[in-house]
Amino acid sequence: MNDNQRPLLHVLMFPKHGDNPYLRSLSDSLERRGVRVDDFSFKQALKRRYDILHIHWPDLHLHARSSFRALIKHLRLGLLFALLRLRGTRIVWTVHNLKPHERHPPLGERLFPLWFPRACTHAIALTNNGLAAALAMYPALRNKATAVIPHGHYRDAYATALSRRTCRSQLGLEDRFTFLFFGNIRPYKNVPTLIEAFRQLPLSNVQLVIAGQPGHMMRTDELRNLVADDPRIHLSLEFVPDDTVPLYIGAADVVVLPFQSILNSGSVFLALSFNRAVLAPDLGSLPEIQSQVGARWLTLYNGQLASEHLMQAMESACFDESHTADLSAYDWDAIGQRTLELYLTRDISRTARRSPPAAA
Structure with a gap:
């Protein structure tokens, strides 16, 4: 104007x-x-x-x-x-x-x-x-x-992500199936439960990346202790600037959001905007969003996150990087x-x- x-x-x-x-x-x-x-x-x-x-x-x-x-x-x-x-x-x-x-x-x-x-x-x-x-x-x-x-959606807010393999390489990660938690780490986001569920996966060719800054009542040393003996888990406990966001989201096969309670989630739209599948609880607005984008892009689970839910997400995730989530409603x-x-x-x-x- x-x-x-x-x-x-x-x-x-x-x-x-x-x-x-x-x-x-x-x-x-x-x-x-x-x-x-x-x-x-x-x-x-x-x-x-x-x-x-x-x-x-x-x-x-x-x-x-x-x-x-x-x-x-x-x-x-x-x-x-x-x-x-x-x-x-x-x-x-x-x-x-x-x-x-x-x-x-x-x-x-x-x-x-x-x-x-x-x-x-x-x-x-x-x-x-x-x-x-x-x-x-x-x-x-x-x-x-x-x-x-x-x-x-966030499709116009960030640079386009490169291929999963390229993103993983630039982050120093191995090229294997990747779960990602991304965003500020706060108590209601339930990151320790995600760590515990992942640790119970009996698979070697997977990895979990947790990228974000711990907030109030979340101690960095406690998170590091939780993952100390599992080399499949990678922590980046710091603020992620905008120009690095496409690297982390682009590296993921499935973005996991293990919230204890939620009404709305911008993190879901962030992942979908990069055409990455999401695993999240069957709470709040998420079933309504799933009805729009489809279960292949947004997998919902009931109860507390467990290793079985991670396995289910691995089986249903969209691997073809040419596929695009339909976000026309957003x-x-x-x-x-x-x-x-x-x-x-x-x-x-x-x-x-x-x-x-x-x-x-």
Whole structure:
């Protein structure tokens, strides 16, 4: 959009940019439609009027180490929402998770459902299952304008991966069947269970690569101890920059996501965007995604991950590198258009309050 053009809408996005290309892809798609998207800060929110405040992962704002700090953060964000609503700003929440993955102080966990869903005017879920779960957990959303708008693919976010053999060679790996865990290593992602399941595989011509930075409550030395006597397991416990992502995903035959709990997963779309098969639990939105892309690309298991599930994934994985996962349902042009349409949808709760009561 030309800087001299008047934007169709002026949107403040939290966050607009970050480690996740989802945010950049969404903002770019909106901006191609004449929407101006600014990166959120409290100063920016107070400085000018916005048509839309679009919030992703509110727990990033509200996380605190004590109940007192949690109270302050909730009050600060709540007061900002109140001011923006007086200005006529619509507040859109994309419900990526029903609850934060990391524990918050009890006061913060109690405060969030009391006010945040009520303060929003619009809500986006990434799947039909996600919308139903959000409405059940947060009944206040039933009076809001809602839409199901899927998570987009990552095909335009990274360079194209080379062949599996080339990627493995550049990473110093042997050319053998490769399971990969990729991403930040956090407790809910259940990496120790993956290690244990892999260790029980009675096969020598396989390897497991774990690539990502350990997060809160995950100790590097403990992970290294878990794999110390199994030379088939390779650890790269550090942040993976964007230019190296295609190497790791490209090296994989199957990307394994052993989550304990999950509603949505960008990691699934990252693997599928490189045409790599995924093994993941039968939870949250994943069955709905499987129905779109097919079981050959997304294998789901019940219960806790075990070596039998890894064997099943080996048998069903797509080895032909010329095959492409159909991700047409997750195209960013359509996602940007549907997001814009929701932005332009009226505030149902405000309309209902203004409407006269029906005649008896």
